[in-house]
Amino acid sequence: MKKLMNDVDQIVDEMLNGMVAAHPQALKRVDGTTVVVRKDAPVNGKVGVVSGGGSGHEPAHGGFVGKGMLDGAIAGEVFTSPTPDQVFEAIKAVDGGAGVLLVIKNYTGDVMNFEMAGEMAEAEGISVKQVVVNDDVAVEDSSFTSGRRGIAGTIFVHKIAGAAAEDGKSLDEVQQIAEGVIKNVKSMGMSLHPCTVPAAGKPGFELDDNEMEIGTGIHGEPGTERTALKPAKEIAQILFDKIHEDMKLESGEEIAVMINGLGATPLMELYVMNHTVADILKQHGLHVTETIVGEYMTSLEMAGASLSILRLDETRKKYLAAEADTTAFKR
Amino acid sequence: MTWTAEDIQHWLKQFADQIHEHKDELTDLDQKIGDGDHGINMARGVKEMNKLFDEKTFATPGELFKAVAMVYIGKIGGASGPLYGSAMMKMASSAGTQETLSDKELIDALKAGKTAIEQRGKASVGEKTMVDVWVPLLQKFDGSDVDWNAFSDEADELKAKTKEMHAKKGRAAYLGARSVGHIDPGSASSALFFQTLAATARERG
Numbered sequence: 001m002k003k004l005m006n007d008v009d010q011i012v013d014e015m016l017n018g019m020v021a022a023h024p025q026a027l028k029r030v031d032g033t034t035v036v037v038r039k040d041a042p043v044n045g046k047v048g049v050v051s052g053g054g055s056g057h058e059p060a061h062g063g064f065v066g067k068g069m070l071d072g073a074i075a076g077e078v079f080t081s082p083t084p085d086q087v088f089e090a091i092k093a094v095d096g097g098a099g100v101l102l103v104i105k106n107y108t109g110d111v112m113n114f115e116m117a118g119e120m121a122e123a124e125g126i127s128v129k130q131v132v133v134n135d136d137v138a139v140e141d142s143s144f145t146s147g148r149r150g151i152a153g154t155i156f157v158h159k160i161a162g163a164a165a166e167d168g169k170s171l172d173e174v175q176q177i178a179e180g181v182i183k184n185v186k187s188m189g190m191s192l193h194p195c196t197v198p199a200a201g202k203p204g205f206e207l208d209d210n211e212m213e214i215g216t217g218i219h220g221e222p223g224t225e226r227t228a229l230k231p232a233k234e235i236a237q238i239l240f241d242k243i244h245e246d247m248k249l250e251s252g253e254e255i256a257v258m259i260n261g262l263g264a265t266p267l268m269e270l271y272v273m274n275h276t277v278a279d280i281l282k283q284h285g286l287h288v289t290e291t292i293v294g295e296y297m298t299s300l301e302m303a304g305a306s307l308s309i310l311r312l313d314e315t316r317k318k319y320l321a322a323e324a325d326t327t328a329f330k331r
Numbered sequence: 332m333t334w335t336a337e338d339i340q341h342w343l344k345q346f347a348d349q350i351h352e353h354k355d356e357l358t359d360l361d362q363k364i365g366d367g368d369h370g371i372n373m374a375r376g377v378k379e380m381n382k383l384f385d386e387k388t389f390a391t392p393g394e395l396f397k398a399v400a401m402v403y404i405g406k407i408g409g410a411s412g413p414l415y416g417s418a419m420m421k422m423a424s425s426a427g428t429q430e431t432l433s434d435k436e437l438i439d440a441l442k443a444g445k446t447a448i449e450q451r452g453k454a455s456v457g458e459k460t461m462v463d464v465w466v467p468l469l470q471k472f473d474g475s476d477v478d479w480n481a482f483s484d485e486a487d488e489l490k491a492k493t494k495e496m497h498a499k500k501g502r503a504a505y506l507g508a509r510s511v512g513h514i515d516p517g518s519a520s521s522a523l524f525f526q527t528l529a530a531t532a533r534e535r536g
């Protein structure tokens with residue numbers, strides 16, 4: 001394992017210090033916690049939007065803290081959900097009296113820890129609502145399992161719910177708008193190379209030079225299928241087909257697209273993917289009003305990418321285009 | 332036997348030792364079917380628990396369980412933190428303010444903990460989770476005249492049985508059929524939890 005680090009136990013703390021030191025006008029840390037909030041938090045009278053999860057997905061989620069997106073983000077240990085006390089601190093730090101929406105990615109641990117924090121906050125008289133993002137179509141949705149994972153589609157939830165909150169919508173309205181995004185965003189990822197959790201010291205799985213993994217999660221979880229490496233256009237087709245099968249997109253629909261890098265894939269390759277995805281979308285008669293290409297929800301140094309498609313309506317279109325001023329996403 | 336807070340502390344210290352000893356193994360199991368952090372997270376939690384034991388002494392088992400619950404909830408993270416933490420919290424309520432617990436009372440407390448795990452994790456038997464150790468084990472041993480050797484063996488067997496299960500809960504569920512053939516890491520740490528309990532009972536009972 002080769003990583004730029006000092007003490008493996010301090011890696012999250014040192015990252016957060018570095019993040020805040022890089023953006024002192026935009027961010028501040030809540031003392032003694034792993035919580036980062038916008039410098040002007042709490043914003044009086046505005047619904048607070050909070051997200052978080054394990055570290056290792058940077059810029060998620062601290063990079064999306066700022067005007068028009070998140071009010072606060074909680075960083076857990078690498079790939080490990082933050083604990084309820086930390087989430088509770090974030091809720092308290094951003095509550096401006098209008099309540100707080102928790103944006104949770106659908107993982108057993110995240111849901112439990114955020115729920116416990118929500119219960120703690122409610123006990124102190126802070127209104128808390130939550131939404132659970134489950135955009136990954138790689139895993140089957142079934143009432144017998146924990147359901148689908150939350151991956152890069154979460155960024156659309158941050159953007160749109162954050163803009164709605166900035167626009168003065170109530171907690172119930174922001175929650176409803178976020179639910180609308182979640183129902184209409186689907187993603188699928190693939191990887192070329194695994195990643196190594198610093199404290200584990202070795203990769204989560206192995207891939208031969210001529211292999212790729214389809215349907216990989218963002219924690220180095222092995223995917224649903226392993227196949228021989230294919231050209232980008234075939235990979236894009238596999239990802240799109242799986243999403244399309246679920247969303248049943250119709251010709252003429254307006255969509256937003258995200259090509260997200262998993263950490264070690266150069267922008268060159270992401271643009272190649274976008275080129276080939278754009279062709280597929282055109283063939284299906286889909287109108288792309290917004291394309292986002294870059295690293296937004298990474299998985300340490302995993303190589304690979306995910307494709308996310310968001311079906312738009314007037315509300316989502318308006319809030320996607322609205323102003324956002326965060327360190328990792330600006331509009 | 333009659334369990335004092337000190338006996339329980341002795342048990343949980345042994346649990347901590349076993350977690351540290353099996354840390355890499357737990358992480359390896361989790362890398363195969365989950366996100367590869369179970370050993371790391373549990374080790375962080377029990378290390379903090381040991382610090383607590385160095386700093387504080389407890390008058391009652393209930394007081395001890397409650398303090399340990401707060402450490403687990405605040406330090407383990409992931410799914411294991413809320414699950415082990417919620418279990419300890421309910422064990423604290425069950426133990427109440429009694430200065431000592433009989434075997435039966437301790438098993439009753441563990442049963443309350445088991446219910447908390449089922450509720451918090453929304454999992455049931457057969458879904459390849461820690462529930463597959465907690466539920467059948469505490470069903471079989473109701474606390475009167477416990478054969479601690481059999482208790483320990485049963486915990487180990489229940490853990491081994493998760494190997495052939497198809498995961499339906501937790502991150503392993505995303506692997507579908509590929510989860511078959513690997514022991515569930517939460518069941519593995521749970522087996523250590525119960526085996527160290529049995530070892531303490533044999534040693535001190």
